Amino acid sequence: MxxxxxxxxxxxxxxxxxxxxxxxxxxxxxxxxxxxxxxxxxxxxxxxxxxxxxxxxxxxxxxxxxxxxxxxxxxxxxxxxPAEVYQHLELLKLSKEHYRKTGTGRPTKKDRRDIDDYGNEIHHEDEED
CATH class of the missing domain: 3.10.290.10 (RNA-binding S4 domain)
Known part of the structure; x- marks a missing residue:
């Protein structure tokens, strides 16, 4: 074959x-x-x-x-x-997760709005004092 x-x-x-x-x-x-x-x-x-x-x-x-x-x-x-090859692959996957968690890259539109809202809340509290 x-x-x-x-x-x-x-x-x-x-x-x-x-x-x-x-x-x-x-x-x-x-x-x-x-x-x-x-x-x-x-x-x-x-x-x-x-x-x-x-x-x-x-x-x-x-x-x-x-x-x-x-x-x-x-x-x-x-x-x-060899089994070591598969263990090495598992270590590679774990190390990638350790250095950069999934979803921690560029903020999404919702994340940005939440950050802006948080910044506006602090700004408004300062004006009231």
Whole structure:
């Protein structure tokens, strides 16, 4: 089976076109050799590719007939990606949240109005004294 079809069938990419683009950018290797989209894969082949900031390493166990359901993916591939890589990704996510909380960027129109109202309240209190 072609590498583009295999990676699509085992649900690593949503479309075959996405796999083809990754192959053209030399992001996918089979047994250490950069793969073209038409490269045939066989059981025991090691596929390495970079996706979502993780270098995934999988071993082909069997070739599926068609695209398989998410629960059946483990029949056709073995994930050899080290656990440390996933832990590193979790740390990256946590560090991004730590430095900049979601929604703390530019004030929204409502935030600006609330700030203006607060400033006007203080200004009016000063005039009354």
């Amino acid at each position: 072609r590498i583009d079809k295999y990676l699509w069938c085992v649900r690593y990419y949503k479309t075959r076109n996405m796999v083809t683009e990754a192959c053209k950018k030399n992001h996918i290797t089979v047994n250490g050799v950069v793969a073209k989209p038409s490269k045939e894969v066989f059981p025991t082949d090691k596929i390495t590719f970079r996706k979502d900031q993780i270098t995934q390493i999988i071993t082909v166990l069997d070739i599926p007939e068609n695209r398989v359901g998410a629960k059946l993916v483990d029949i056709y591939r073995r994930n050899d990606t």
